Amino acid sequence: MARTDERFREAFNALLTICEGLKVGETLPSETQLAAKLEVSRTVVRSVLTRLDNEGVIQWEGRSKTLLRAPRKGDQLATREEGLSSEELEQRFLDWILRFDVPPGTPINVTELARNWNVQQHSLQEFLASLSRFSLVRRRKRGGWELLGFTSDFAIELSDFRTVLELNAVSKFAQLPDDAPIWADLKKLKQEHLELRDQIDTRFHDFSLLDERFHNTIGGVVKNRFTAEFQRVIALIFHYHYQWDKKDEQERNAAAITEHLRLIDALLTRDEPAALAAAKDHLVTSKQTLLASLGIHDFA
């Protein structure tokens, strides 16, 4: 029990590396400076110094910390590898829900998931708590967590919310000054759409990625942390569904390209009402596709 000394181990190894850059007889900087350099507290620095002194790598007395011998390979302490980052965890989690069609109401086994994904239980708990703000999971009365996600209600409300955010972005986009660098990006996107349209018979799989970039470009216009947070999750969910719903993929993508181009052209001519109308139509299509893909998976 009690916390691990991972921090100590990493600091120890880092300080060894610093020692490698020194000659025998040279001295190390002050505890405070070392702490700042290694990004740990002075307490850890002092434990590391004590250990190095015991191992005979340095001689430490008061302020003098003299290198006695060059560090050897065997001096390095074993560290256990890092778990997943919170972004990777998010990916994994959505992947798990969507790929295995985990139905709403399923209890979430924190122990098992943490073990499978090689993350700390604690990290997973925290992640679930943060997801609860999106109403994807909730705490059960008798303890533990429960998956709420991907009912049709959820998908409808998610789509609606996405529409609100994206129409706002389109409106902002159309009002950008003519010298904004983003217009060049948009022209490039148009070009890529045209190319993909011409080769749609063979390259229709590439649309998913282009779609993501397209919507990111639009959404990126709004510099807002709340919007950004939501759009990240929305993008993940839509993207996954497109990825796994292979029905009519080619026609769907061809149609979407046409819709994108209509929106791009409206934006390029600074025709805000036309852009909004095009965006609205496209988002309706997206919503229907998402719902259809849920129907196929036979969600309640």
Added chain:
Amino acid sequence: MARTDERFREAFNALLTICEGLKVGETLPSETQLAAKLEVSRTVVRSVLTRLDNEGVIQWEGRSKTLLRAPRKGDQLATREEGLSSEELEQRFLDWILRFDVPPGTPINVTELARNWNVQQHSLQEFLASLSRFSLVRRRKRGGWELLGFTSDFAIELSDFRTVLELNAVSKFAQLPDDAPIWADLKKLKQEHLELRDQIDTRFHDFSLLDERFHNTIGGVVKNRFTAEFQRVIALIFHYHYQWDKKDEQERNAAAITEHLRLIDALLTRDEPAALAAAKDHLVTSKQTLLASLGIHDFA
């Protein structure tokens, strides 16, 4: 260490209460039924039955559970009282930030706050994790939590986001059918605004509550879990600021009433463009008020 037997204690007391409704010699229902009734697992029911058997309250052998004597007051086990609910925790937390002007970047001492508010450390951790989705707090690299909130950027982005949500709501509102019951609510709100305007000299403090109800009515038109979640937090933050910023309160509130009335009238006449324009103006005022209360006057 290890978890508390709170669940056992509450189930024990509850079963004692059930026993009080029985006569000596009568029998209790099956374990499964008791478990359903007490809303705990069979394991807990069995522990409770074992204890009651030991105490001589019942005789338990296989399927027969016979009441031997009426329960006495002293039989009840002591339970510790409940902590705060998650809504109360949210209130407390915002109250703490806003009232004591906790500056951005402040490290959050989980141990101390949990002690002061009499909540489990674990609950507080979970709450902070959920708040991190709103970028109000974040995990620090070296461990622990850090308050991010209420910078001018935060306030501006929050206001902008609120504007997006609220304009959408106003638009939806204007398109509601004439027989929707909400029109009556709106007329009532108008009446209350008129009354408050006439008595503004003495009752200007009452505006805060009316304002909250007004925006809830507008926002409530959109049935969307994501919107709802955000509007709850937004309302809390704006409401708190109005509550503590007493500068020019009367004029501010009088002006806001006028703006509300303009929006209400536009809605009542189903004039969507006018309603949107009125809402836009009002939200700009709100944004300025929020920023002013933060002590920020110069912003783009």
Added chain:
DNA sequence: TTTTTGGTATTTAATTATTTGATACAGAGA
């Protein structure tokens, strides 16, 4: 004197061992 550094004490946070609680399953009894 002022600033920096090191020694020491105290506080806070992360983690896990342990206990409580939930649940699955087999077999007895109605």
Added chain:
DNA sequence: TCTCTGTATCAAATAATTAAATACCAAAAA
């Protein structure tokens, strides 16, 4: 056949514990 109990296994919550951070003070150096 269905319900109920006994038993075993597994998951979840939490308190104890150790690691790490920080506050404080004195002493040394600038």
